[in-house]
Amino acid sequence: QVQLVESGGGLVQPGGSLRLSCAASGFTFNSYAMSWVRQAPGKGLEWVSDINSGGGSTYYADSVKGRFTISRDNAKNTLYLQMNSLKPEDTAVYYCNTDSLWGQGTQVTVSA
Numbered sequence: 001q002v003q004l005v006e007s008g009g010g011l012v013q014p015g016g017s018l019r020l021s022c023a024a025s026g027f028t029f030n031s032y033a034m035s036w037v038r039q040a041p042g043k044g045l046e047w048v049s050d051i052n053s054g055g056g057s058t059y060y061a062d063s064v065k066g067r068f069t070i071s072r073d074n075a076k077n078t079l080y081l082q083m084n085s086l087k088p089e090d091t092a093v094y095y096c097n098t099d100s101l102w103g104q105g106t107q108v109t110v111s112a
Contacts, residue, residue, distance in 0.1 A: 002026035004096050009106030016086050016110070022079040022096030022103055030054075030074035032099070036081045038092035039105075048094070049081065064090075086110045 008020040020036070036048040049070040050059040058070050069082040079096050086108075093105040 002101060004098070004101055004103035006094065006096055006103040006106040009094060009108045011109045011111065012086055013112055014087060014110055017082070017084045018086065018108060020081040020083065020094055020096075020106060020108070022081075024077045024079065024096075024098075027101075029072075029077040034070075034072060034079045035097045036070060036079075036094060037097050038090075038094045038108075040089075040092040045095075046092070051079070083108070 003025055005023045006020060008018060010018060012018055031053055033050060033052045035050045037045050038048050039045050046061065048061055048064055049068060051070045051072055055072045060068060067083065067085045071080045072078065081094065083090065088110045091108060091110050093107050095105045096103045
């Protein structure tokens, strides 16, 4: 079954950290670039970060640059997003994505 399953979300205080994971199955993970995209309450989708198939090239939205790190483990078919120095405006549902395939999302809430 072709799917992406995110995990690792939760409630964290401002300044805290979380690590999101996205487990891929049913396709050749190491052949695909991957993305993280988020949707804040009442807002549209916002691209967060991309990583190429080999993991050697990464790209970030200005809003998260210097705070978030995308990575992947192709041996484990897993994509990661390390999020540090979290801000209330990072509150959103975070999705991993490739081509037209989306996960179900994981909720991240940053609040005191």
